[in-house]
Amino acid sequence: MTTNTYTPEELKKIDPVFGQISFDHHEQVVFCHDKDTGLKAIIGIHNTVLGPALGGTRMWNYTSEWEALNDVLRLSRGMTYKSAISGLDLGGGKAVIIGDSKKDKSPELIKAFAKYVDSLSGRYITAEDVGTTTPDMDLIHSITPHVTGISESLGGSGNPSPVTAYGVYMGLKAATKFKYGSDDLSGKRVLVQGIGNVGETLVKHLVNAGALVTITDISKERVEEVAQKYNTAIYMGDDLYSLDVDIYAPCALGATVNTDSIAKLKAQVIAGAANNQLADESIHGKMLQEKGIVYAPDFLINAGGIINVFGEIAKYGSDEAIRRTENIYNTTLDILNYAKEQGIRPNQAAMKMAEQRIEKKKQENK
Numbered sequence: 001m002t003t004n005t006y007t008p009e010e011l012k013k014i015d016p017v018f019g020q021i022s023f024d025h026h027e028q029v030v031f032c033h034d035k036d037t038g039l040k041a042i043i044g045i046h047n048t049v050l051g052p053a054l055g056g057t058r059m060w061n062y063t064s065e066w067e068a069l070n071d072v073l074r075l076s077r078g079m080t081y082k083s084a085i086s087g088l089d090l091g092g093g094k095a096v097i098i099g100d101s102k103k104d105k106s107p108e109l110i111k112a113f114a115k116y117v118d119s120l121s122g123r124y125i126t127a128e129d130v131g132t133t134t135p136d137m138d139l140i141h142s143i144t145p146h147v148t149g150i151s152e153s154l155g156g157s158g159n160p161s162p163v164t165a166y167g168v169y170m171g172l173k174a175a176t177k178f179k180y181g182s183d184d185l186s187g188k189r190v191l192v193q194g195i196g197n198v199g200e201t202l203v204k205h206l207v208n209a210g211a212l213v214t215i216t217d218i219s220k221e222r223v224e225e226v227a228q229k230y231n232t233a234i235y236m237g238d239d240l241y242s243l244d245v246d247i248y249a250p251c252a253l254g255a256t257v258n259t260d261s262i263a264k265l266k267a268q269v270i271a272g273a274a275n276n277q278l279a280d281e282s283i284h285g286k287m288l289q290e291k292g293i294v295y296a297p298d299f300l301i302n303a304g305g306i307i308n309v310f311g312e313i314a315k316y317g318s319d320e321a322i323r324r325t326e327n328i329y330n331t332t333l334d335i336l337n338y339a340k341e342q343g344i345r346p347n348q349a350a351m352k353m354a355e356q357r358i359e360k361k362k363q364e365n366k
C-alpha cells in the first residue's frame with residue numbers, strides 16, 4: 001500500500017471511479033471481464049428512478065481504460081436526460097466494450113457480454129451503438145431478454161434511424177418557428193453535415209418541405225449519390241461554417257459547435273442529430289445565446305431512436321413511435337420558450353425540465 005504517500009487532494013485526483021470527472025452520482029458501474037473470450041466491458045447505470053436504464057453498447061478501440069470509463073459515465077448520464085425529457089419511463093445507462101469491432105468482435109465475446117447484461121436482471125437494457133449491430137443484438141437476445149433494437153423478425157422495432165431523422169426534422173421545424181415566427185421551411189437555406197443513415201432521411205424531409213438544402217460529408221460518393229437523388233446542392237470546401245445559410249443541421253460528429261465555428265456561423269438556427277454538438281456546454285451555449293443563434297438541444301431532438309426502441313418494452317408499434325416522435329416539436333418549442341422566460345440557455349432548460357421529472361417521480365416513489 002502506497003496510499004499514505006499521497007495527500008487527500010492527490011488521492012481525489014486519482015480516485016478510479018467515484019472521483020472521475022464524468023462521475024455524476026451514477027448508481028452502479030459494472031466492470032465485466034471474461035478470460036476465455038478476452039471481453040473487457042463496462043456497464044454504467046446512471047439513474048433508474050424513471051425506469052430501467054436503457055442505452056446502447058458501444059464497441060470502440062479506446063486508447064486507455066480511463067477513456068472507456070469516462071465515455072461510459074458520460075454517455076449513460078446523457079441517456080438519463082434524453083429519456084426523461086422525452087417522457088419515457090426509462091432511466092439512463094450505457095455500455096462500452098473495449099476493442100476494435102472489426103477485428104476483436106466474435107459471437108463468443110458478444111455472448112459473454114450478454115451474460116453480464118442478464119446478470120443485472122433488467123436494471124440495464126442494451127441496444128445498438130457505434131460498433132454493434134442488429135445481428136449482435138439478436139445474439140444477445142439468445143442469452144437475455146434485456147435487449148432492444150433486435151430484428152423485426154424477432155419482434156424488434158427495426159432500424160431506428162428514420163425515426164431519429166423524423167424527430168430531428170420536428171425539432172428543426174420548432175426551432176425555426178421560434179426564431180422566425182413560422183415553421184414554414186420553403187425557401188429556407190439549410191446545411192446538412194453528415195449524410196449517413198439519419199442525414200439522408202432528414203434531407204428527404206427538408207426537400208419535401210421546400211427547403212433549399214446543401215449537403216456535405218467526408219464521403220464524396222455519398223454526397224454525389226444523395227444530391228442526385230434529392231436534387232440538393234453540394235459543398236466540399238473547407239470553409240463550411242461561413243456558408244450563407246439559415247439553418248445548420250449537424251448530423252455527423254460531436255463538438256462541431258465550438259469557438260471557431262461559432263465565430264463564422266451565419267446560420268440563425270442549429271438543429272441536428274449528432275450527439276454532444278456543443279464542444280463545451282456552458283462556454284459555447286453562452287456564445288450562441290449572445291449571437292442570437294437558436295440551438296435545439298441535441299439530446300432532445302435526436303430522441304426518435306430511443307422512442308422507437310422503447311416500443312419493444314412498452315409494447316407499442318411504429319405508429320405510436322411516430323406519434324410520440326412528432327411531439328418533439330411541442331417539447332422543443334416549450335423548452336425554447338421556457339429558456340427565454342427564465343433567461344437561461346436551451347440546454348440548461350432541457351436539463352432542468354428532465355431533472356424536475358425525475359425528482360417528481362422520486363418523491364412519488366417515497
Ligand SMILES: NC(=O)c1ccc[n+]([C@@H]2O[C@H](COP(=O)([O-])OP(=O)(O)OC[C@H]3O[C@@H](n4cnc5c(N)ncnc54)[C@H](O)[C@@H]3O)[C@@H](O)[C@H]2O)c1
Pocket residue numbers: 160161162164193194195196197198199216217218219222251252253254273274275302303305
Ligand atoms: N442513428 C440513430 O438513430 C441516431 C440516434 C441518435 C443520435 N445519432 C447521432 O447522429 C449522428 C448521425 O448518425 P447516423 O446513424 O446517421 O451515422 P452514420 O455513421 O450513418 O452517418 C454519419 C455520416 O457522417 C459522415 N461524417 C463523418 N465525419 C464527418 C465529417 N467530419 N464531416 C462531414 N461528414 C462526416 C460519415 O461519412 C457518414 O456519412 C451521429 O452522431 C449519431 O451518434 C444517431
